[in-house]
Amino acid sequence: MRKWLTRSILLYFVYGLAVYWYLFIFSGSGVPAPYEGTSADPATFMTGRELILSQEYSTIRNFLYFVTIPFEWFLLFVFMITGFSRKMQDWSNATSKIFSLQSAIYFFWLSLFISILSFPVDMIGFQLSKMYHITTQSFSAWMKDQLIDFWVNYLLMTVIILVLYWLIKRFEKRWWLYAWFLSIPFSLFLMFFQPVVIDPLYNDFYPLQNKELEEKILELADQADIPAEHVYEVNMSEKTNALNAYVTGIGSNSRIVLWDTTLTRLSEEEILFIMAHEMGHYVMNHIYVGIAGYLLLSLVGLFLIDKLMRLFIKRNGEFLKIRSMKELTSFPLFLLLLGVLTFASSPLSNTVARYQEKSADMYAIEMTGNHEAAIQSFQELSRAGLSQVDPPTLVKIFRYTHPTMLERILYLEEHKKTE
Template sequence: MLKKGFWIGVGLFILYAVGIWWYLFYASPQEIPNAIRGSVADPNTFMTNQEIELSYEYSRLKHFFFFIITPFEWILYAVIIIFPLSKTFKQWANEITKFKFFQVMIYVFAFSFTLFVTMLPLKWFSYQISISYGVSVTPFSVWMRDNITSFLLNYIMLVAIALWLNWIMNRSPNKWWIYSWFLSIPFTFSVIFIQPVLIDPLYNDFSTLQNKELESEILSLAQEANIPAEHVYEVKMSAKTNSLNAYVNGIGPNTRIVLWDTTLAKLNKGSILFIMAHEMAHYVYKHVLLGVSLSILFSFIGFWIVGKIVKGIKERFEESLHINGNNLLVLPIVLMIFSILIFISSPISNYVSREMERAADSYAIELTEDKDAAISAFQQLTTSGLSEVQPPTLVYWFRYRHPSMLERIGKLSYMSEEKSFTNQK
């Protein structure tokens, strides 16, 4: 019964993939509203015809891979759970050692390595697309190193999760999910606290901003926003990408103001200050804490749903899935359900994120009083990343944590025209 359901799922996945391809490349042509044509929000005014064509092709291919990779991962989980590789991994671990701790480490390694190796070709194709369109310039060795780093970090985290689940499910078979939710709260805050100083440097090289005059101006903005920062950090991203970015992350003394070196190279000072003011707005409005709080709230619902589903699966399929009395084999099921829930709920989280980004845009405009610099920044961000100014609706719901560039530039254009009209009066 489970294997039959699996093959039905594979068939539905193929139909889904074909449907997504049709939707992106045939049912959603790139069209600019007539009201925007000729304005600063119209890509024809700041991008060449070739850049517009490349942005369309590149964006649609990246969107396609996004919509395909996550459901494909669900199929891998199902293969591991149903066929059953999970039981085989556990048997290997039991044969190698009698120590429970090392059995967990071996099982998780076999499980996570299988996922890693199977997903790698898809990630490689996505990487090659970015290379071929000139958005990424990451050497293969660096790309592979970053993937291995991510694998090792995920492996450490999964070992901790597996040890916890194996222990808590034995002691509280019905309430394990709520204890797990409680434990996730301090874990979430600790990751945000340590990420700027421990995790981010594993992937990129950071240094204090070399342009001290610019650093002084950025820190002046930070002082107005009451951000406890003594330095602005520059991260060397030009060896990996042509895209632009900047951000403020961390909590308290670990707060970091960061600029990509590509942003420094391609934007003028006014645009850089606007972008930094935008990022600082997230700190001023406590968007990080708000986002974490909402994440904790929704994760409670997620843990409750996972608890109910896992209980139902164990009651109905415990024997056929070989998970009777072996809570370690529940790990792939828990991860698969969470992955599905996160994907399904992404339109909600993206909507909340877009509202935060709109508030940050307004704050930055008020603080810098330089709409031209803002318009220029958004145009450069679009061009350098070959982004679509107006994505398809489905893409906007599931992928866009920021308003579309058409919205952002269009709003600034309207404000500029309104100001010009007021001055004429």
């Protein structure tokens, strides 16, 4: 065990150095020379101080992202090889003979210890955002959100554990297929449920207060044959200076949501372009395409997890302190494999998402025809969030669900020339 812990820590340290070298030394800043001085060059719409802060903040944030992901895997690995996962199962077994209660107790302790050990990393991220004036939240408000996160995730995951291990015990060879079948209605239910139950736990949502602007947005919706009655506003200024708008939910609970920071920092024309972009997602059924893609990836993922868990338990079960997949002690291995496969599939899912975002951009510019407002909205999004206009390649591949701001501004400029 000491040997594996030493190897793991050394490998993690080397990985961290490689990430640091790539982000802080190897990757350059600024835009390619051909685009210097264009509307895509941050030097044309950011001050010198904003340029420096943008580069610093984005680089540090990307570094934290890449080193945090394997840290979570490392914690799960340590829980298994130290026997702590087995001790937690013994505690839960001694507390109750009812499997549902055993599962709830086991996962509570697992969630609690992971949250405690991950807290310093989360705190660093919060302080970083605070230092660069992205976050406006107080520490107490941030902690409140962390506690809500903990309990929401705990309740949802406890339900998943109960169903998952019932399936493994009942259908040992085909549990992954039945789990996938059940994930379809569960995912759809969550998407329907989230906008009206989960999201309001964090923020207040209400119909857009600017009725003149809402009328113009609804006129756009009518042109797109979208049956919208309200545009929702959310009070994100209590938490951040960043800007955003999004589509969430399905069916009668689908919503177009504007952050109040977006309303205060963008002009009316820029907001209408943003709204047309969100309507583009609706018109092109991107939400349902996303659901279909997620379900396809989850089917492949569950199949691979089944095969990999069997392999690891057969070869290293004694070392990992796991006797069988049917034991709760195997759940950290399930989470570890799920995390690795999700990270490995992110380049594919991000590529699809970036294609959808570009399609929505082009839909919005065709609907509004206001290239200047569109470009200025992207420039202001970059300034408000201190985001890099042209991030390093690996950052784009693994983190970006949207085209880079360089790409978005350039293809809008190209579209403008064709008119």
